[in-house]
Amino acid sequence: MSKMSELDLCVSELRNAAQSLNAVADSLTALFSGSQPEASVQPKSKPTPKPLTLEEVRAVLAEKSRNGHTAKIRELLEKYGAAKLSEIDPQKYAALLAEAEVLGNG
Structure with a gap:
């Protein structure tokens, strides 16, 4: 320049x-x-939050799984109608992530 x-x-x-x-x-x-x-x-106006990506959700779920919550993660996936994360509708990522984040906090 x-x-x-x-x-x-x-x-x-x-x-x-x-x-x-x-x-x-x-x-x-x-x-x-x-x-x-x-x-x-x-x-x-509040900026609209950017949509969550598969990789972001996967990172959180992997961390929870490593912390001993694998069974709960599987239950959450089934609750959202999938056997694996990639089968879940991306519009449901925020709700799934919200439920996953409380695992191990209570």
């Missing part, structure tokens, strides 16, 4: 930071003065 493009990037980032600081200052001023801000600030 050339020095000019680095400088251009730095200037751009500084301008973005300045805009953010101005927005925060305006919001704080409005908050403490009791008036409504000029532009209503939209609350940021």
Whole structure:
């Protein structure tokens, strides 16, 4: 990257930071003065969590299995209609993982 493009990037980032600081200052001023801000600030929506992958679920189940919960893991798989993890619908990974994570905690 050339020095000019680095400088251009730095200037751009500084301008973005300045805009953010101005927005925060305006919001704080409005908050403490009791008036409504000029532009209503939209609350940021929570980012949607990324879907779990087979590998992520497999890693947790393998760890639980190594900790002596192999039979319970098999029961969970059967509960979700499969003999092995790869047969489970990926949309059910979060629920399966939630149930698996409590194994050994109680």
